[in-house]
Amino acid sequence: xxxxxxxxxxxxxxxxxxxxxxxxxxxxxxxxxxxxxxxxxxxxxxxxxxxxxxxxxxxxxxxxxxxxxxxxxxxxxxxxxxxxxxxxxxxxxxxxxxxxxxxxxxxxxxxxxxxxxxxxxxxxxxxxxxxxxxxxxxxxxxxxxxxxxxxxxxxxxxxxxxxxxxxxxxxxxxxxxxxxxxxxxxxxxxxxxxxxxxxxxxxxxxxxxxxxxxxxxxxxxxxxxxxxxxxxxxxxxxxxxxxxxxxxxxxxxxxxxxxxxxxxxxxxxxxxxxxxxxxxxxxxxxxxxxxxxxxxxxxxxxxxxxxxxxxxxxxxxxxxxxxxxxxxxxxxxxxxxxxxxxxxxxxxxxxxxxxxxxxxxxxxxxxxxxxxxxxxxxxxxxxxxxxxxxxxxxxxxxxxxxxxxxxxxxxxxxxxxxxxxxxxxxxxxxxxxxxxxxxxxxxxxxxxxxxxxxxxxxxxxxxxxxxxxxxxxxxxxxxxxxxxxxxxxxxxxxxxxxxxxxxxxxxxxxxxxxxxxxxxxxxxxxxxxxxxxxxxxxxxxxxxxxxxxxxxxxxxxxxxxxxxxxxxxxxxxxxxxxxxxxxxxxxxxxxxxxxxxxxxxxxxxxxxxxxxxxxxxxxxxxxxxxxxxxxxxxxxxxxxxxxx
Amino acid sequence: xxxxxxxxxxxxxxxxxxxxxxxxxxxxxxxxxxxxxxxxxxxxxxxxxxxxxxxxxxxxxxxxxxxxxxxxxxxxxxxxxxxxxxxxxxxxxxxxxxxxxxxxxxxxxxxxxxxxxxxxxxxxxxxxxxxxxxxxxxxxxxxxxxxxxxxxxxxxxxxxxxxxxxxxxxxxxxxxxxxxxxxxxxxxxxxxxxxxxxxxxxxxxxxxxxxxxxxxx
Numbered sequence: 001x002x003x004x005x006x007x008x009x010x011x012x013x014x015x016x017x018x019x020x021x022x023x024x025x026x027x028x029x030x031x032x033x034x035x036x037x038x039x040x041x042x043x044x045x046x047x048x049x050x051x052x053x054x055x056x057x058x059x060x061x062x063x064x065x066x067x068x069x070x071x072x073x074x075x076x077x078x079x080x081x082x083x084x085x086x087x088x089x090x091x092x093x094x095x096x097x098x099x100x101x102x103x104x105x106x107x108x109x110x111x112x113x114x115x116x117x118x119x120x121x122x123x124x125x126x127x128x129x130x131x132x133x134x135x136x137x138x139x140x141x142x143x144x145x146x147x148x149x150x151x152x153x154x155x156x157x158x159x160x161x162x163x164x165x166x167x168x169x170x171x172x173x174x175x176x177x178x179x180x181x182x183x184x185x186x187x188x189x190x191x192x193x194x195x196x197x198x199x200x201x202x203x204x205x206x207x208x209x210x211x212x213x214x215x216x217x218x219x220x221x222x223x224x225x226x227x228x229x230x231x232x233x234x235x236x237x238x239x240x241x242x243x244x245x246x247x248x249x250x251x252x253x254x255x256x257x258x259x260x261x262x263x264x265x266x267x268x269x270x271x272x273x274x275x276x277x278x279x280x281x282x283x284x285x286x287x288x289x290x291x292x293x294x295x296x297x298x299x300x301x302x303x304x305x306x307x308x309x310x311x312x313x314x315x316x317x318x319x320x321x322x323x324x325x326x327x328x329x330x331x332x333x334x335x336x337x338x339x340x341x342x343x344x345x346x347x348x349x350x351x352x353x354x355x356x357x358x359x360x361x362x363x364x365x366x367x368x369x370x371x372x373x374x375x376x377x378x379x380x381x382x383x384x385x386x387x388x389x390x391x392x393x394x395x396x397x398x399x400x401x402x403x404x405x406x407x408x409x410x411x412x413x414x415x416x417x418x419x420x421x422x423x424x425x426x427x428x429x430x431x432x433x434x435x436x437x438x439x440x441x442x443x444x445x446x447x448x449x450x451x452x453x454x455x456x457x458x459x460x461x462x463x464x465x466x467x468x469x470x471x472x473x474x475x476x477x478x479x480x481x482x483x484x485x486x487x488x489x490x491x492x493x494x495x496x497x498x499x500x501x502x503x504x505x506x507x508x509x510x511x512x513x514x515x516x517x518x519x520x521x522x523x524x525x526x527x528x529x530x531x532x533x534x535x536x537x538x539x540x541x542x543x544x545x546x547x548x549x550x551x552x553x554x555x556x557x558x559x560x561x562x563x564x565x566x567x568x569x570x571x572x573x574x575x576x577x578x579x580x581x582x583x584x585x586x587x588x589x590x591x592x593x594x595x596x597x598x599x600x601x602x603x604x605x606x607x608x609x610x611x612x613x614x615x616x617x618x619x620x621x622x623x624x625x626x627x628x629x630x631x632x633x634x635x636x637x638x639x640x641x642x643x644x
Numbered sequence: 645x646x647x648x649x650x651x652x653x654x655x656x657x658x659x660x661x662x663x664x665x666x667x668x669x670x671x672x673x674x675x676x677x678x679x680x681x682x683x684x685x686x687x688x689x690x691x692x693x694x695x696x697x698x699x700x701x702x703x704x705x706x707x708x709x710x711x712x713x714x715x716x717x718x719x720x721x722x723x724x725x726x727x728x729x730x731x732x733x734x735x736x737x738x739x740x741x742x743x744x745x746x747x748x749x750x751x752x753x754x755x756x757x758x759x760x761x762x763x764x765x766x767x768x769x770x771x772x773x774x775x776x777x778x779x780x781x782x783x784x785x786x787x788x789x790x791x792x793x794x795x796x797x798x799x800x801x802x803x804x805x806x807x808x809x810x811x812x813x814x815x816x817x818x819x820x821x822x823x824x825x826x827x828x829x830x831x832x833x834x835x836x837x838x839x840x841x842x843x844x845x846x847x848x849x850x851x852x853x854x855x856x857x858x859x860x861x
Binding site: 228276281284292293296297299300301303304307308311363367370374 | 659693694696698711713723724726727728730731760761762
């Protein structure tokens with residue numbers, strides 16, 4: 001009881017009791033609050049379940065009971081845990097196998113990974129290769145595009161069933177040619193084999209294509225046989241393309257020319273013999289009776305045909321560059337085309353020529369010359385048509401000169417003295433008319449001035465000399481006066497005809513000189529006639545030959561006395577009053593007033609000169625005429641005035 | 645390459661042959677030159693014999709090539725030029741309105757033209773130098789009457805100004821073309837002065853006849 005002092009006491013007690021274990025224990029017990037200790041309550045509750053009665057025995061056994069109980073519990077516990085342990089063991093083994101498995105997988109994965117790496121690198125490699133190959137493919141495609149033909153392009157190069165060519169033909173052919181060209185570049189690189197092969201292939205293509213083109217053109221050309229032709233663009237292009245193959249080109253040109261030549265020959269013959277539809281225009285040959293018209297129509301037809309063919313050729317060559325070479329090509333082709341008509345033309349011209357003469361021949365030769373000149377401008381000059389025209393011109397001109405020569409020889413054949421009129425004879429005049437005709441036709445003709453000049457000279461040489469010869473020959477038996485008058489008349493008629501024309505100057509000059517020569521003769525004759533009729537001739541002759549130093553004054557010479565002279569002078573006076581009464585009779589037969597006038601003037605001068613000589617002699621005091629003034633009342637000047 | 649851009653001058657259906665006649669110095673060559681070159685040729689030299697010109701025209705949608713022979717007017721060439729009338733489809737007969745003598749000679753030219761050409765040849769009378777009104781020597785009415793009496797087409801033209809030159813050539817072609825349509829010109833025969841490029845189908849005459857009367861040219 002002491003253990004429960006008052007509070008202060010307790011505290012003190014407590015402090016004193018602290019070191020006492022019993023007290024401490026006691027305290028502890030005392031202090032414990034059982035109702036608050038759940039564990040204890042639980043334990044007690046549990047204990048109450050198997051501790052039914054509070055007996056000694058039970059109290060004695062309590063401990064063992066509890067222990068027993070604990071043991072049972074532990075055993076149960078153990079049993080339970082054993083299960084758990086077993087299950088855990090199972091799990092553990094499963095996990096173990098799982099781990100094993102995953103380990104396995106891991107190693108396999110590792111392996112696979114190794115393998116995959118290889119694959120990837122391979123793939124990459126392949127991909128790169130693919131890229132390379134793609135590039136190569138592209139290049140190859142481009143190459144093929146550039147250096148090979150597509151299949152349809154090959155088709156374009158082959159002709160269609162009807163033999164016609166595809167419109168793309170030339171494009172493809174051009175491509176083939178370009179490829180062939182480009183192969184040369186290939187040959188310069190290291191692709192020589194390819195280059196050579198492609199080149200060969202293209203060459204084959206090209207040859208085949210040209211061959212086909214050639215055949216096509218050949219056919220086309222053969223169809224060109226109507227009077228007009230239409231040259232398609234295609235055809236002109238074809239011809240132009242063929243220039244790459246000069247031989248084929250030449251053949252085709254020949255083919256074309258042949259076709260056209262045949263057509264022209266046919267048309268020409270038709271125009272000659274059949275004419276137009278139902279005979280209008282009439283066939284040219286219907287006019288064959290009129291040689292000039294006939295020849296003109298034929299040659300005009302040829303000229304027009306030449307012009308048309310020239311146009312067709314221009315159209316055939318329209319794809320060509322316009323240059324000199326082309327021009328000569330056209331000209332020579334035209335030559336070939338037109339040479340077909342030459343034979344027919346030649347035969348007809350010759351036929352006409354043989355039956356014609358002189359002027360007609362001349363006109364024909366001029367006509368031919370004109371057409372030669374006209375046609376020559378379009379056509380090759382060495383071609384047969386021009387040759388034919390030249391030859392025909394030469395022939396006709398030669399025949400013309402021949403016929404002139406025949407005239408000339410005919411003139412000389414029949415030489416007869418002139419009649420009393422002293423005029424040129426019939427044949428002479430006919431020849432003159434002929435020359436006039438010829439020269440007139442010249443004025444109407446179409447040849448150039450140079451030809452005209454040459455021709456004139458030739459014609460005149462050919463005819464005038466024989467004419468003059470004839471005159472001289474036929475005049476041989478005439479008196480001097482008659483002969484001079486006759487010659488003057490002949491020459492004058494030639495002269496007056498020639499003076500109408502150009503280019504006769506040199507001839508005219510010669511003729512004038514000849515006229516003058518004869519005129520001089522006539523003047524002398526006239527003067528002589530007058531002097532003798534007025535009895536002055538003797539005096540004139542004496543005075544002319546008189547030398548006063550030897551023979552003394554004139555007055556003493558026989559026949560020179562004043563009276564004789566006076567009577568002569570009075571006669572001369574009568575002549576002066578009417579000079580026209582004293583004219584040689586033949587002079588009236590002279591043609592041409594100008595000649596007569598000239599003759600008159602010249603003879604007057606001669607007479608007055610003679611008078612002057614006589615006058616001077618008589619009025620000369622040394623000659624001893626005392627009454628000279630009564631002998632010669634007129635001065636020479638007065639005389640001259642009266643006469644002229 | 646073979647396109648049709650430059651095929652113009654070579655693409656035509658017919659060729660018509662013309663001849664130009666008339667006295668010296670009336671301007672035949674100048675008319676031709678004006679028509680083919682559309683230029684006036686001053687100081688034109690005298691024609692020697694014959695000259696030749698072409699031009700393509702269009703009549704009723706048909707391309708026609710005119711082949712024109714220009715003859716010399718000088719008397720001395722008459723023998724040569726006569727040969728060119730042969731087979732002409734059209735004849736242009738020209739006189740100078742300022743020189744009556746050239747008008748007075750028309751009848752001789754007409755005789756030549758009538759006797760040397762096809763009866764269907766279209767003859768067109770042209771009074772040239774229409775620009776020289778002040779020097780006029782032949783009145784329009786007089787020439788018109790002459791043309792009417794002889795059944796000729798007639799126009800006054802000027803090669804210098806080009807007035808009516810086209811018309812004369814074109815209307816001649818129209819008239820010829822009409823003759824073809826109504827069948828009076830048989831094209832399947834040569835030397836009518838008209839050459840078809842292809843054989844012509846025979847025209848339906850019923851269709852062509854009415855156009856004869858209503859023709860404006």
